[in-house]
Amino acid sequence: MSLHGWIIYNGHLPATKFLDFAEWLQLSASNKNITTQIIKNNELLSVLSSDSLDIVQEIIIDLPDFVIFTDKDIYLAKQLELLGVRVFNSAQSIAVSDDKIATYQILAQHRLPIPKTIISPKIFSNLNQIDIGFSDKIVKILGFPMIIKEAYGSFGEQVYIVKTVDEMTKKVRELAGKPFIFQEFIDSSYGKDIRLHVVGNQVVASMLRTASNDFRANVSAGGTMEPYFPSSFERETAIAATKAIGADFAGVDLLFGPNQTPIICEINSNAHIRNMYDCTNINVADYIIDYITDWFEHK
Template sequence: MRPTGWIIYNGSLKGNSFMDYAVMLQQAAHLQGSDAKIISNDDILAFLCSEQLNLVKSESFSSPDYILFTDKDIYLARQLELLGMKVFNRADAIALSDDKIAAYQRLAQHELPIPDTIIAPKVFNTYDWEKFAYADQVIEKLGFPMIIKEAFGSFGEQVYLVENKQALLEKMQQLHGKSFIFQEFIATSFGKDIRLQVVGEQVVAAMKRSAKSDFRANVTAGAQMERYEPSKVEKQIAIAASKAIGTDFAGVDLLFADSGPVICEVNSNAHIRNLYNCTSINAADYIVSYVLQHIQS
């Protein structure tokens, strides 16, 4: 009997990339003998009451053998897990990956290479931002230029490069009340990084991204892509980072530091179209194969 799956994406997000990722997974599943249905997260509502946890569905969906969760709706992912369904990636891994502060803490706990990082203390609206006396400690520790990164964000849009104390204080004021970090700027990786797609215990594809006029190397910000052959050390770090976060599959971004590869980010919901366009390797095939092996073991 053919195994069945759900591929859950966020139907509220604009653009084709989110559906495209789901379709790539669905096509890979079909080629490997599995029937997978693409479902928007607002078509399945998590229902709670005193007697049970359940789902409210817009139409009749039979329970699947597996769920490929391509969104960050961790409450829905966790509800599906509580109902006994096999979810890839799991809710805890998605939540940890989505929160950059928590992710860096976990990576540091596992003694993996990350940029030197200071977590901004939590403050409330009653706190006078002009009294950011601790800014001097941050400057002394990290120097300039410096990266400021919000805990939650995508496509590099919540990452900022500051060159001096005035710019630092202005950005701190703008982010007043949000969770963010101060981070060492890896000058040797200005405008370039590598994305390694990890599935289970292997790196299945990798690409180098380079931007001419931006310190970030996001393709959505105009960076160019080229196929990349990662070293043994780069592969080991990427796989260890994915395991530390708890992902079954992830896009791991590494920076080029003088000391060696440094982890920039672990993306539990990394889109794979650009990787495919660059390398001709379809990571969806590896992801589906991994999932089907695990539900059968």
């Protein structure tokens, strides 16, 4: 089977790790005799009119058989889908993954294990006074310490721990105008979690992340990593979470709940893979390419 794909990443981001992810995918595709082009999202313009929609590019080339979308430009992903291109992951799954509130709502709908979560009522940023009387109810439900987490954020950023009413009130005022949640603090998982890479119906690699001086375990925030062998329940939970948001593949972060029961922390539809390879010597890109090949063989 002769396939040609695009691997799209964000051309506005200066960090090399975004291109690095795309290059790993391209190499794995080449090893399977699949041709791909790495394209920046800002090299493709979505054009709409009353009688058509199109993709405009600097060099005119035919649309691909598939796109691996490593970016969060969901409008571009949707444009490609409307043009009939199979996008891995879909625009909808990327949008849900990128919005932590939407993620938790869907996980709760599927009765999957998550921390107890309260969505902050919408607050407009231009208000001189903010009525935070609702915070009393939140404290009664969640207690202290608690997590405040912005709906949008990556690499463990935009996640805060608050320990008093004053700290909570200050953070609520700071975040006015942004969507965010209040969340139960899982103290049994302080400074540690597991990242599982799911591709299709299997967990292909996993690692334990540990931080010595932070409640967050992200490697990008200074945490350390080591290979981890998940239990069947942990694997099933990660796969179910990935399917719940409609993703073909994802990095699923699990916390250690009471009695070591897994609790879903986050799902990343664009999870980078170099750290996982450095930790486990497993190349997740190979599994992603195999999954795409299998999809076309059985569609």
